[in-house]
Amino acid sequence: MNYFSSDFKLGILGGGQLGKMLLYDTRKFDIHTVVMDPSEDAPCRIGCNEFVQGDLMDFDAVYDFGKKVDLLTIEIENVNVEALEKLEKEGLRIYPSPATLRTIQNKAKQKLFYIDHDIPTAPFRRFAYTSEIHTALRNESIDFPFVWKSARFGYDGRGVKVIRTYSDLEGLPDVECIAEDMIPFKNELAVIVARNSKGDMVTYPVVEMEFHPSANQVEYVICPARIAPEVAEKAQLIALKTSRAYGHTGLLAVEMFQTEDDRILVNEVAPRPHNSGHYSIEASYTSQFEQHLRAILGLPLGNAESKVGGIMVNLTGEEGHTGKVVYENMDTIMKMDGVTPHIYGKKETRPFRKMGHVTIVHKDIAKAREIAGKVKDTIRVVSV
Amino acid sequence: MNYFSSDFKLGILGGGQLGKMLLYDTRKFDIHTVVMDPSEDAPCRIGCNEFVQGDLMDFDAVYDFGKKVDLLTIEIENVNVEALEKLEKEGLRIYPSPATLRTIQNKAKQKLFYIDHDIPTAPFRRFAYTSEIHTALRNESIDFPFVWKSARFGYDGRGVKVIRTYSDLEGLPDVECIAEDMIPFKNELAVIVARNSKGDMVTYPVVEMEFHPSANQVEYVICPARIAPEVAEKAQLIALKTSRAYGHTGLLAVEMFQTEDDRILVNEVAPRPHNSGHYSIEASYTSQFEQHLRAILGLPLGNAESKVGGIMVNLTGEEGHTGKVVYENMDTIMKMDGVTPHIYGKKETRPFRKMGHVTIVHKDIAKAREIAGKVKDTIRVVSV
Structure with missing residues (x-):
């Protein structure tokens, strides 16, 4: 063809x-x-x-x-x-295959898939209905605290809740769900793997999600992650294993936790270009989008290494602002070295809505992180 | 705004x-x-x-x-x-201003503009009609050899001819034209300057056009040019001076000759993104296209330096092929390190028609040049 x-x-x-x-x-x-x-x-x-x-x-x-x-x-x-x-x-x-989508669409199925394929993931229990969790707690087959996750459509933070007491369970929808052990982790990492229809594979470098110290929200995606090389290698090998287990064609973004004792646990995957790979447009030899095309079309895969260090900041709608969007201080951030804004073109802003992202590239990742901090402090996504 | x-x-x-x-x-x-x-x-x-x-x-x-x-x-x-x-x-x-376009649209006017603004350019004579050249030759006010250039619409090699004898003049259109001295040069260079509506300016690195040894056709655009730093600096200063002389807003691509004795002569300019800047999409911190937007919108200009070395190869229609286009051996070139094809989307190929380009990036420009040679030898733009 x-x-x-x-x-x-x-x-x-x-x-x-x-x-x-x-x-x-x-x-x-x-x-x-x-x-x-x-x-x-x-x-x-x-x-x-x-x-x-x-x-x-x-x-x-x-x-x-x-x-x-x-x-x-x-x-x-x-x-x-x-x-x-x-x-x-x-x-x-x-691509991705319907079978892969069916597994991924259901978080309980997805977790069982990792167990079946010997891919490390946090221990969990599966429930047909949230209400069954009460019985399990009474039988002491699970304990507080745990993470409740709705099996379906629970992406982007919705459908996930930390449960510390019975009262935290109140108001949750009575749906298929899992209760996952809370594992203390020191880093949230992600690795994008590309696999083409011929079975060739490449992995992007490990990226690190840096969280806001108080609000539980990813502030920066940093490539490469500031972790030990042996941890990075382990994360890449697990990501490759996960892509192979799915028999996947295309991009697979594998989100992981690095535990306090340096184990890697797979959290969930996205079988497509992913927020954690946006930095690649400016920083990588081959952007994740071009790579996805190469993979699904059976073309040779491109070099997934980086030309320079890259950091991504999501542009999300500010709290208290709903309506026609305005991006304040765009001029100021565009003066900064290596800064590229991406505006998605959504006309209306809402609190926390993803409206765009900003990439910061620099040969020195520490310098890029410094500029990213200034970008974050300067840009505002508000309504008219 | x-x-x-x-x-x-x-x-x-x-x-x-x-x-x-x-x-x-x-x-x-x-x-x-x-x-x-x-x-x-x-x-x-x-x-x-x-x-x-x-x-x-x-x-x-x-x-x-x-x-x-x-x-x-x-x-x-x-x-x-x-x-x-x-x-x-x-x-x-x-942007560019109508006045700049009026000057650039006429090669004789453009050359006079350089004389008026003390911008070095090859000596020339202006003629209202090609037929007047015969008189000038008889009067010995010009000599063979020289370069005949039609004043209007003479871009992309059309409307340019080297004249060595009277017979070379035969068949030329009887139009406004110039006769330019043939200056032996060792390199054809280009510098892209960006100037925004506030007067801020940046220059891209000097690029070098490498010609096919026998066919008189640019084969590779190489960034950075393999020239001495003092020559590069001189070329950049002349490009800046040219942009200022036009009072230009936006990108100005300045094409130049490096003479045997290392003088820099301005050949012509393009007041817009230019073929010599295509490498910037993959190699530069800010691509020439983003830079043009930043400049005309009065936004801060981006970093014009390169992340990596870049080489561009034009994809032109092969001789003997006219009709529905096919790109042969695309898979093979896409296997090579740092290779990105750009296909313009023209349905029909014709001999020498620009159908796309390929960028090759590498930290080591010599390695990029080696890969570019392989790309050039491999890819074919033919008809079905």
């Missing part, structure tokens, strides 16, 4: 910021794209060749969309897997 | 590959773009917010287009300047 011509059509389910950044590289390679998203104002509306407005969870919408394209990928996991399974049976290449 | 919102509209005259690459960065900054191009299949058709099909040389088309936007830039010089002058009088910000 000659991808570099207009005969081939790549379908992308989801038209948000990840898709938008993927489209920079489909344009670079002149690959014809067809995007489906429920929103008529989706960031991908511009930059794709064809746009279809449709519900990603609707069987018919996803199935009909799949019939239009030669290869299908996603930029969001929450899509109708039944439709994908039917399309796959009918011969469509879909 | 808050550019990072949908209220502001940036107009771009021309929708070719330069515009297409500029749009990666307008998308990154979420700047609303309106593009005009005569071709309905223009590469910019995808990636802009609004597309207008129109003749860039037509007064009404350009004037009406200018009325739709808040700021106007170009990706090609051959546009109707009278319309731009009227728009400028009516208050529209236009």
Whole structure:
């Protein structure tokens, strides 16, 4: 198949910021794209060749969309897997595979997958309903404290809660869930692995999420992570093992904990370009988006090493501001060395909504971290 | 003016590959773009917010287009300047300025501009018609050999001819032209200068055009140029002086000759992103396209230094091939370290047509040059 011509059509389910950044590289390679998203104002509306407005969870919408394209990928996991399974049976290449999506969409299944494949993960118990946790606590088969996680649609902090007492359980939805041991960790790390349809693999360097000292929120993604080389190597090997276990094609972002005693535990994965890899646009020889394309198209993988140190700061809507967005002090941050803002193009801001990100690159990662701190203190995402 | 919102509209005259690459960065900054191009299949058709099909040389088309936007830039010089002058009088910000475009559109005027501003350039004579050259030769006010250049629309090698005998003059159009001394030079260099509307300036490193040993065609653009630091500094100073002389806002690509005795002579300029700056997408802290946006929007200029060495190879249509394009051996070049192909998206190839380019980056520029040679020997742009 000659991808570099207009005969081939790549379908992308989801038209948000990840898709938008993927489209920079489909344009670079002149690959014809067809995007489906429920929103008529989706960031991908511009930059794709064809746009279809449709519900990603609707069987018919996803199935009909799949019939239009030669290869299908996603930029969001929450899509109708039944439709994908039917399309796959009918011969469509879909990366990530519907089987992988089915496992990942359910956190309990995903955790069991790690157990089955001997991939280290924090101990947990699975419950068909949150209410069953009470029984388990009474039987002393689990103890406080633990982390409650809804099995489904629990991404981005929603559907996760630390439970220290019975009262913390109040108000939780009565759904399939897990109760995970609280393991003290010193770092939250991530490794992106790319694997193409021929089985070639490369890993990006380990990145580190630096948290705000009081608010429990990632402030900086730092590449490379400031960890010992042997810990980094262990994290990369576990990420490779995880990608192989899924028989994955495309990018797999593996989120992990580094425990106090330097064990690595897999937390969860995303089978696509990921927030933890945005730094790669400016810092890496091959950006995660180009790499995802190379992987799913069966092209040779690119060099995943970095040209320079990279740090990413998420631009999230400030608290107390809802409405038409304004980015304050953009001029000031753009004066700083190695600073590139990315604005996703969402018209309305809301507290904590991801509106964009800023990358800071520098040969010296300590200097990049210093500039990143200034960026964080300067830029404001507010409403008019 | 808050550019990072949908209220502001940036107009771009021309929708070719330069515009297409500029749009990666307008998308990154979420700047609303309106593009005009005569071709309905223009590469910019995808990636802009609004597309207008129109003749860039037509007064009404350009004037009406200018009325739709808040700021106007170009990706090609051959546009109707009278319309731009009227728009400028009516208050529209236009970068490059109509006055600069008027000078640059006419090679004789452009050369006189360098004389007037004490910018070194090869000696020349100006003629209202090619036929007047015969008289000058008979009067011995000029001698063979010389370079004949049509004053208008003589870009990209067309409208330029080396004249060694009377017979070389045969068949040339009888138009306004110049006869330029043939100066032996050892290198063809280029420097891109960015100047924003506040007068801040930065220069990119000097790049070197490496020619094919027999065919008189640029094969590689190499950054940094393999020249002595004092020559590089002289070239950068002359480029800065040229940008200041034009009172220019935006990018100015200054093409120069390094003579056998290390003088620097300005050949011609392009007031926009330029082929000699394509390497910057992968190699520089700030790509030339982002820099052009920063400059025309009056934003702080970015770091113009390189992260790594960069080489660009143009992908041009092979001789003997006209029709639907195919890129042969793309897989092979994509296996090589630090190689990124850019495909412009033109459906039909023709001999020598610019269809794309390939960037090769490496910390070691000698290694990059070695890989670039392999890329050049491997990739083929042919018809089906």
